[in-house]
Amino acid sequence: MNDNPVFERIQREIDGQPVVLFMKGTPVFPQCGFSAAVVQALTLLGVQFKGVDVLADPQLREGVKAFSDWPTIPQLYVKSEFVGGCDIVREMYENGELRQVFADKGISTQEPAAA
Amino acid sequence: MSVAASMHAKLTDVFEPVHLAVVDESRLHAGHVGARPEGETHFRVEIVATAFDGISRVERQRMVYRVLKDELGDRVHALALRTLSPSENS
Numbered sequence: 001m002n003d004n005p006v007f008e009r010i011q012r013e014i015d016g017q018p019v020v021l022f023m024k025g026t027p028v029f030p031q032c033g034f035s036a037a038v039v040q041a042l043t044l045l046g047v048q049f050k051g052v053d054v055l056a057d058p059q060l061r062e063g064v065k066a067f068s069d070w071p072t073i074p075q076l077y078v079k080s081e082f083v084g085g086c087d088i089v090r091e092m093y094e095n096g097e098l099r100q101v102f103a104d105k106g107i108s109t110q111e112p113a114a115a
Numbered sequence: 116m117s118v119a120a121s122m123h124a125k126l127t128d129v130f131e132p133v134h135l136a137v138v139d140e141s142r143l144h145a146g147h148v149g150a151r152p153e154g155e156t157h158f159r160v161e162i163v164a165t166a167f168d169g170i171s172r173v174e175r176q177r178m179v180y181r182v183l184k185d186e187l188g189d190r191v192h193a194l195a196l197r198t199l200s201p202s203e204n205s
Contacts, residue, residue: 033147034193070173071180071187072194087196088172 006063014077018107019049022064023074027051034086035074041093042076046110047102079105118155118190122183126162129182133201134163140195149192156192167200 014020019042025031027039027049042049054061054073061073068075068082076083078101083089092098102109116124123137138161141154150156160179167175175198180187187194 033144069177071184082173084173085176088176091172 004063004066006059007067009060010064010067011080013050013052014080017050018079018105019047019102020052020077021049021074022052022054022060022077024053024055025051026053031055032073034072037086038074038076038089041089041098045093045099045102047107078102078107118186119158122158122160122186122191125182126160126179130162130164130166130178132162132164134161134204136161144193155190158191158193159195159197161197161199163199163201163204165201167198168202169200172198 013022021027021035021038021042023030023032023035023038025035027043030036030039039051052060054064064073064075065071070082070085072085074086074089076085076089083098083101084092089098092101099109119137119139123135126132126135126137136159138159139155139157140159141150141157144150144157147157162179166178170178176196179196179198180194183191183194
């Protein structure tokens with residue numbers, strides 16, 4: 001499995017930024033409701049992240065599934081660690097765990113002040 | 116056998132769940148990428164099983180994905196998952 005050339009590129013992506021989201025489309029124009037839901041959770045928490053559009057590269061799209069042992073997109077990585085897909089991120093956002101993960105890893109969140 | 120019935124049967128076999136719901140939500144996604152006119156492309160699965168006791172969320176979903184590998188590789192475009200152990204479901 002490690003001889004897959006795209007794995008090196010994926011490793012570089014997740015090591016290059018604290019928060020990396022492999023998604024369909026871009027953070028501004030998500031091409032899939034599940035990717036959009038994760039973008040929204042990260043945006044609501046005010047977390048800076050890098051979106052990697054897997055639709056731009058079929059090798060990356062299949063490669064990241066093998067790399068993470070996870071068959072679906074989106075996939076969220078924090079500090080090079082796989083956090084989960086849409087269901088998990090959504091649940092962790094709703095119960096406050098996601099914010100805790102960012103806090104524990106020293107990643108700043110800037111939630112909008114309650115109106 | 117429908118895709119839903121086959122997923123239900125496989126999950127029942129492997130996990131012996133105390134609760135299992137396989138919901139076809141394809142109609143909600145009509146016209147979206149991955150949807151097909153004949154349906155059975157978008158599912159929601161809720162499964163409660165003792166097999167998930169002490170297992171992380173990520174690993175639970177991997178367990179389910181492995182069992183449904185054939186369906187996910189072929190027909191099913193999207194699968195929303197809720198995996199609980201019985202104590203979490205109370």
